Amino acid sequence: MNVFNDEIVKRILEKTRTIWAVTHALSLLSWDSETYMPPKGVEERSVAVGELTVLRQKLLLDDELVKLVEKSVDKKDLNDYEKGVVRVLNRHIRIAKALPPELVKELSKTSQEARVVWREAKKKDDFNKFKPYLNKIVELTKEKAEYLGYDDHPYDALLDLYEEGLLTREVDRMFGAIEPGIRKVFNRVMEDGDYPSTHPLEGEKYDEEKMKQLNIDVLNIFGYPFDKARLDISAHPFTNNMGIEDVRITTRYEGFDFKRSLLGTIHEFGHALYELQIDPALKFTPLAGGVSLGIHESQSRFWENIIGRSRVFVESFYEKIISRLDYVKKYSPEEVFKYFNTVKPSFIRVEADELTYNLHIILRFKLEKLLVSGEIKAEDTPELWNQEMEKLLGIRPRKYSEGVLQDIHWSLAAIGYFPTYSIGTLLSAQILHHISRDIPAFNENVSRLEFDDIKRYLYEKIHRWGSTYDPKTLLKMSFGEEMNPEYFLKYIKEKYIVS
Amino acid sequence: MNVFNDEIVKRILEKTRTIWAVTHALSLLSWDSETYMPPKGVEERSVAVGELTVLRQKLLLDDELVKLVEKSVDKKDLNDYEKGVVRVLNRHIRIAKALPPELVKELSKTSQEARVVWREAKKKDDFNKFKPYLNKIVELTKEKAEYLGYDDHPYDALLDLYEEGLLTREVDRMFGAIEPGIRKVFNRVMEDGDYPSTHPLEGEKYDEEKMKQLNIDVLNIFGYPFDKARLDISAHPFTNNMGIEDVRITTRYEGFDFKRSLLGTIHEFGHALYELQIDPALKFTPLAGGVSLGIHESQSRFWENIIGRSRVFVESFYEKIISRLDYVKKYSPEEVFKYFNTVKPSFIRVEADELTYNLHIILRFKLEKLLVSGEIKAEDTPELWNQEMEKLLGIRPRKYSEGVLQDIHWSLAAIGYFPTYSIGTLLSAQILHHISRDIPAFNENVSRLEFDDIKRYLYEKIHRWGSTYDPKTLLKMSFGEEMNPEYFLKYIKEKYIVS
Numbered sequence: 001m002n003v004f005n006d007e008i009v010k011r012i013l014e015k016t017r018t019i020w021a022v023t024h025a026l027s028l029l030s031w032d033s034e035t036y037m038p039p040k041g042v043e044e045r046s047v048a049v050g051e052l053t054v055l056r057q058k059l060l061l062d063d064e065l066v067k068l069v070e071k072s073v074d075k076k077d078l079n080d081y082e083k084g085v086v087r088v089l090n091r092h093i094r095i096a097k098a099l100p101p102e103l104v105k106e107l108s109k110t111s112q113e114a115r116v117v118w119r120e121a122k123k124k125d126d127f128n129k130f131k132p133y134l135n136k137i138v139e140l141t142k143e144k145a146e147y148l149g150y151d152d153h154p155y156d157a158l159l160d161l162y163e164e165g166l167l168t169r170e171v172d173r174m175f176g177a178i179e180p181g182i183r184k185v186f187n188r189v190m191e192d193g194d195y196p197s198t199h200p201l202e203g204e205k206y207d208e209e210k211m212k213q214l215n216i217d218v219l220n221i222f223g224y225p226f227d228k229a230r231l232d233i234s235a236h237p238f239t240n241n242m243g244i245e246d247v248r249i250t251t252r253y254e255g256f257d258f259k260r261s262l263l264g265t266i267h268e269f270g271h272a273l274y275e276l277q278i279d280p281a282l283k284f285t286p287l288a289g290g291v292s293l294g295i296h297e298s299q300s301r302f303w304e305n306i307i308g309r310s311r312v313f314v315e316s317f318y319e320k321i322i323s324r325l326d327y328v329k330k331y332s333p334e335e336v337f338k339y340f341n342t343v344k345p346s347f348i349r350v351e352a353d354e355l356t357y358n359l360h361i362i363l364r365f366k367l368e369k370l371l372v373s374g375e376i377k378a379e380d381t382p383e384l385w386n387q388e389m390e391k392l393l394g395i396r397p398r399k400y401s402e403g404v405l406q407d408i409h410w411s412l413a414a415i416g417y418f419p420t421y422s423i424g425t426l427l428s429a430q431i432l433h434h435i436s437r438d439i440p441a442f443n444e445n446v447s448r449l450e451f452d453d454i455k456r457y458l459y460e461k462i463h464r465w466g467s468t469y470d471p472k473t474l475l476k477m478s479f480g481e482e483m484n485p486e487y488f489l490k491y492i493k494e495k496y497i498v499s
Numbered sequence: 500m501n502v503f504n505d506e507i508v509k510r511i512l513e514k515t516r517t518i519w520a521v522t523h524a525l526s527l528l529s530w531d532s533e534t535y536m537p538p539k540g541v542e543e544r545s546v547a548v549g550e551l552t553v554l555r556q557k558l559l560l561d562d563e564l565v566k567l568v569e570k571s572v573d574k575k576d577l578n579d580y581e582k583g584v585v586r587v588l589n590r591h592i593r594i595a596k597a598l599p600p601e602l603v604k605e606l607s608k609t610s611q612e613a614r615v616v617w618r619e620a621k622k623k624d625d626f627n628k629f630k631p632y633l634n635k636i637v638e639l640t641k642e643k644a645e646y647l648g649y650d651d652h653p654y655d656a657l658l659d660l661y662e663e664g665l666l667t668r669e670v671d672r673m674f675g676a677i678e679p680g681i682r683k684v685f686n687r688v689m690e691d692g693d694y695p696s697t698h699p700l701e702g703e704k705y706d707e708e709k710m711k712q713l714n715i716d717v718l719n720i721f722g723y724p725f726d727k728a729r730l731d732i733s734a735h736p737f738t739n740n741m742g743i744e745d746v747r748i749t750t751r752y753e754g755f756d757f758k759r760s761l762l763g764t765i766h767e768f769g770h771a772l773y774e775l776q777i778d779p780a781l782k783f784t785p786l787a788g789g790v791s792l793g794i795h796e797s798q799s800r801f802w803e804n805i806i807g808r809s810r811v812f813v814e815s816f817y818e819k820i821i822s823r824l825d826y827v828k829k830y831s832p833e834e835v836f837k838y839f840n841t842v843k844p845s846f847i848r849v850e851a852d853e854l855t856y857n858l859h860i861i862l863r864f865k866l867e868k869l870l871v872s873g874e875i876k877a878e879d880t881p882e883l884w885n886q887e888m889e890k891l892l893g894i895r896p897r898k899y900s901e902g903v904l905q906d907i908h909w910s911l912a913a914i915g916y917f918p919t920y921s922i923g924t925l926l927s928a929q930i931l932h933h934i935s936r937d938i939p940a941f942n943e944n945v946s947r948l949e950f951d952d953i954k955r956y957l958y959e960k961i962h963r964w965g966s967t968y969d970p971k972t973l974l975k976m977s978f979g980e981e982m983n984p985e986y987f988l989k990y991i992k993e994k995y996i997v998s
Contacts, residue, residue, distance in 0.1 A: 020547075022524075025528060028531060032531070037745060038726055038728055044523065044783070048741075048742075242544070243544075245539045246536060246537055246544070
């Protein structure tokens with residue numbers, strides 16, 4: 001069905017097809033860089049990516065396109081899809097026009113250098129090496145926020161880049177609400193000892209070929225369409241979409257602690273399903289992609305945590321696991337469930353459990369806000385990081401590499417990105433609330449490893465729309481309410497507090 | 500070392516870097532389509548390729564670029580590299596400007612349809628299905644030749660697209676010279692029976708994993724740099740270069756008749772080595788690629804035929820072969836050599852041996868010339884094909900699929916392409932003459948499986964220059980003579996006529 005009828009929007013879409021094609025190519029270049037590119041291809045690849053990124057920006061700022069979009073912004077007689085096209089393009093054009101090319105270039109250059117320096121500094125545990133780069137990135141990022149504009153807090157401008165329309169005060173409110181709640185559950189779990197902090201399965205080795213089969217099993221059970229999707233290997237798992245009929249995920253095989261590979265695969269499946277279930281009518285348009293990082297992460301977290309780490313899923317999937325990984329037989333389904341849900345304060349965000357994960361994000365958000373508002377400088381971050389870590393998680397980094405140098409994001413100048421991880425986690429619990437109400441047999445479905453109803457639900461509520469609605473409008477329309485962190489607190493209480 | 504100093508050429512190269520990037524992306528899209536793309540990705544992929552191809556054309560015809568190039572065409576104070584840049588771009592611009600976009604679109608549309616129809620027609624052995632498409636393609640191709648322009652024969656304009664500067668009368672002369680010579684040697688071989696027409700090894704099955712190892716062995720022996728090159732699998736083997744530090748070849752594993760996989764790999768290695776040995780100073784420029792299809796094919800044929808099918812190579816490589824493919828032990832090195840060099844008239848060009856291969860090309864060239872000059876129509880081709888086949892190879896197709904529908908090229912509208920295959924074969928023998936004279940230890944090197952001197956020779960004479968010189972200039976400069984088919988006749992006489 002053709003959903004675009006307005007003549008101006010149709011002309012806009014003709015022009016943006018080329019932009020779509022460049023994005024398609026950039027996606028493949030990026031996927032290839034992490035999977036099959038020979039190592040020495042890196043220089044030519046990075047020149048190509050740089051050139052194509054500039055070219056895409058030029059196509060976006062094409063005079064005719066900009067005029068057509070601006071002319072359509074206040075047009076009343078557009079349907080929701082047509083409005084979506086105009087909204088998305090207008091936003092991209094506004095951002096592209098707001099930022100002076102010199103600033104973009106300077107930020108890109110600085111972050112390219114900073115990434116190398118950060119890696120070195122982390123290895124040598126030498127914060128002083130990285131400090132000037134962090135200061136420079138913060139200064140440039142503050143400039144960027146000024147150019148982008150904001151009503152209240154400069155951090156608003158940065159948040160919006162990753163999560164359209166999200167405001168600092170909203171994050172403040174949500175994080176303020178969950179911090180004490182999470183800490184309470186966390187302390188209880190530490191006291192009760194019902195959820196172990198380590199598990200013998202973490203040390204058990206697996207055969208890579210068998211692990212790969214198990215990953216394919218779980219994807220087949222979820223109905224991952226291998227005729228328009230792939231599973232490959234990369235150092236860090238990711239999802240990349242060339243379109244809605246060519247979506248690719250990766251996982252990793254470390255040879256031990258099989259949940260890392262399995263839950264990583266399930267996480268990426270959640271991202272992939274979002275792209276795969278976008279309405280085919282949106283193909284080749286600016287709407288043919290997930291709407292924001294937070295909504296995207298809600299999908300990956302839903303499959304990884306809400307389904308993948310649930311007792312009912314583990315119990316049902318157990319047979320498959322032991323049919324591939326013979327050594328797991330020594331453990332009962334309940335023990336595998338506990339293994340999937342160990343709770344342990346750790347310095348490393350990406351290895352954090354469901355409970356402590358958001359505390360890591362809260363810490364980073366607090367520091368980023370202070371950096372961007374100018375209340376602190378790079379030199380203040382190591383001590384502040386350690387203090388917050390102790391306060392939130394009860395552990396204190398012994399070295400920079402466990403603390404302020406832990407994450408790559410600041411070296412990438414991706415300030416404002418972290419909160420979207422938590423948004424996704426919180427939303428996944430909110431979706432659980434609604435899906436359990438709307439599909440009363442939700443648990444039975446998972447238990448029977450039948451996911452068609454669940455996938456159809458996600459399709460109707462989120463996936464099919466692509467970027468048609470901004471995140472807030474989408475949530476309101478699909479669930480009748482805005483984002484509410486209470487669902488997450490309810491979820492962790494029910495899961496982790498054994499009464 | 501920077502070889503570009505002229506200010507205008509430097510400005511030209513700044514502008515063409517974007518074109519290089521789009522070409523880089525198109526190469527990866529093409530490689531991916533044949534290797535890893537999920538099947539349903541094909542629609543989005545073909546839209547992306549179409550858009551990027553049009554975009555590249557637009558970048559090529561950019562006003563400033565065209566003016567800079569035209570201004571530089573007669574500039575006297577340019578070095579050879581700078582002249583090369585101007586020559587290559589001027590040629591591309593001339594071709595792009597000559598062809599009306601409607602004709603290009605019509606040809607592309609027709610050939611896309613024709614490709615599907617040809618496949619169907621070949622399967623059903625129904626020439627009538629394909630006939631109207633062939634007629635239309637020929638008509639459009641004749642128009643194309645008129646727009647491109649030529650001095651003597653319309654076929655000149657088509658040849659030039661694939662082999663810069665090659666004229667129909669030159670091909671006439673060369674093919675006229677080799678046809679009787681090849682047929683004489685061929686008839687002698689058929690009478691003598693020294694080279695068998697079939698071999699028991701053709702039916703022997705191999706284990707795919709072991710065959711893959713053998714292909715990697717031969718590539719390692721040749722010094723294939725796996726840090727900037729890959730070997731993958733595809734239905735039809737090919738080479739694709741993303742740049743000079745990212746070159747990828749493919750081969751196929753049919754499970755039997757191991758020479759097909761091995762010699763296919765060696766053939767593609769020859770193509771890859773050309774790209775890999777281009778002077779790094781030419782990176783990102785229009786010179787960073789092989790100069791023509793014929794010169795490219797001379798490299799693949801040199802490694803496949805001159806080296807790979809030689810007695811001295813087979814004798815030395817034999818140990819490796821039997822270490823991977825145990826069953827080959829039953830055969831002596833001499834028997835493996837004969838297996839690599841069976842001679843048998845066949846209907847299928849791609850399966851033809853060294854001797855009959857050029858006869859297949861001569862047949863196609865004769866028909867193409869007659870079609871383009873208007874002397875025959877599509878309906879005349881089946882009978883003419885069969886007559887020529889009988890005359891040249893002594894066998895007569897029993898059905899269209901063995902005759903006029905055998906090759907895909909006409910359905911792709913690639914008329915004028917075939918002769919480059921023979922050019923490559925003829926040149927490979929000419930290179931053998933020169934390398935044997937310039938490196939007297941050539942045979943000993945091959946026998947010791949030492950290829951450094953040979954690779955350095957090809958680097959100096961051909962590879963390093965990329966597209967700096969047009970094919971004829973390159974040959975003249977490197978070997979002091981123009982293309983001469985006599986070397987090929989000498990080569991086959993020495994190899995096949997056992998005195």
